Amino acid sequence: MRLPPFQTLLDAHGRDVHRFLVASVGRIDADDCYQETWLAALRAYPRLKDASNLRSWIFTVAHRKVLDHVRARRRVAVPVGEVPETATGRADPPEPGDDGLWARVRDLPPKQRTALALRYVADAGYEEISSVMGTSEDAARRNVHEALKRLRMEYRP
Amino acid sequence: MTDLESDLRRLSPEPELGDLPDLSQAAAAAGLLDVAYATLDSPLGPLLVATTPRGLVRLAYIDYADEDAVLEQLATHVSPRVLAAPRKLDEPRRELDEYFAGRRERFDLPVDWALTRGFARRVLQATAKIPYGATATYKQMAAQAGSPRASRAAGNALGSNPIPIVVPCHRILHSGGGLGGYTGGLEKKRLLLGVEGYSTLKQP
Numbered sequence: 001m002r003l004p005p006f007q008t009l010l011d012a013h014g015r016d017v018h019r020f021l022v023a024s025v026g027r028i029d030a031d032d033c034y035q036e037t038w039l040a041a042l043r044a045y046p047r048l049k050d051a052s053n054l055r056s057w058i059f060t061v062a063h064r065k066v067l068d069h070v071r072a073r074r075r076v077a078v079p080v081g082e083v084p085e086t087a088t089g090r091a092d093p094p095e096p097g098d099d100g101l102w103a104r105v106r107d108l109p110p111k112q113r114t115a116l117a118l119r120y121v122a123d124a125g126y127e128e129i130s131s132v133m134g135t136s137e138d139a140a141r142r143n144v145h146e147a148l149k150r151l152r153m154e155y156r157p
Numbered sequence: 158m159t160d161l162e163s164d165l166r167r168l169s170p171e172p173e174l175g176d177l178p179d180l181s182q183a184a185a186a187a188g189l190l191d192v193a194y195a196t197l198d199s200p201l202g203p204l205l206v207a208t209t210p211r212g213l214v215r216l217a218y219i220d221y222a223d224e225d226a227v228l229e230q231l232a233t234h235v236s237p238r239v240l241a242a243p244r245k246l247d248e249p250r251r252e253l254d255e256y257f258a259g260r261r262e263r264f265d266l267p268v269d270w271a272l273t274r275g276f277a278r279r280v281l282q283a284t285a286k287i288p289y290g291a292t293a294t295y296k297q298m299a300a301q302a303g304s305p306r307a308s309r310a311a312g313n314a315l316g317s318n319p320i321p322i323v324v325p326c327h328r329i330l331h332s333g334g335g336l337g338g339y340t341g342g343l344e345k346k347r348l349l350l351g352v353e354g355y356s357t358l359k360q361p
């Protein structure tokens with residue numbers, strides 16, 4: 001298996017992965033997820049069997065780190081007195097440079113959020129979204145569609 | 158495309174303007190930085206320097222060799238875990254600076270011979286023992302590597318030296334006193350010998 005130098009992956013996809021993570025977990029946690037994503041990728045890299053689509057592979061790793069992150073956040077979540085208004089049970093405080101629309105995206109169910117981030121941040125097609133998320137192409141389409149529908153109900157530009 | 162979709166694209170997170178989080182420190186701490194490299198300037202032009210946890214593994218003249226090709230070579234023959242890590246190369250940078258300034262006659266950097274093998278490795282390891290300011294011939298190096306009649310093969314081994322300057326193949330000359338060859342250009346060989354006080358002016 002001939003693999004390119006790892007640095008070429010980092011140069012080619014580092015910025016897109018970082019943007020994807022900012023969209024998925026917010027600016028504050030993105031740096032940690034970024035570090036964890038690339039370290040996990042670096043660890044697994046020499047054993048990689050198929051180097052034909054390294055971009056999808058690195059986004060798959062990033063997607064798993066987002067799921068880990070969401071699970072960890074749930075575990076440490078402090079019970080609140082009021083019923084949360086958002087789907088994941090938490091509302092992030094506004095962050096510097098944040099905007100309403102993507103803050104709403106982060107409150108979507110994880111699969112919808114990831115599908116949307118891949119589509120509109122990483123410019124992924126449905127085939128790539130399905131490969132990254134390990135679903136069918138139909139499911140990828142549905143996730144994006146459901147996310148848009150939900151946002152449309154709440155979003156006023 | 159709907160307004161919502163175009164807003165999602167327009168308002169998506171901007172690429173970071175500054176540097177992204179540096180991976181090389183954490184990679185090294187986790188034992189995953191198999192090959193660290195950096196480029197640096199020298200009186201001989203830009204150099205690519207690469208180290209492994211065992212030592213200096215590659216030094217390349219990137220005005221002569223293609224940088225991408227050098228990194229490919231490292232990925233294929235040492236490990237694909239190749240990362241730019243300028244801070245990991247501080248020690249080689251310091252020693253090279255001192256050498257070019259005439260303040261260092263011997264490199265203290267350990268060498269990783271991973272990119273060499275067999276006869277070529279023996280030739281290069283013998284070459285590494287030639288002291289500063291001294292020279293030897295291709296024939297002598299062939300003999301030291303165990304094949305006295307293989308001076309042409311010794312020349313090939315020296316021509317593919319993965320760590321020039323530090324493994325001083327520039328100190329190997331023709332028996333008649335001619336400069337011989339140098340991968341990267343004879344000008345570099347003249348300059349290196351000049352740094353070491355060996356006059357090449359009288360040589361043909």
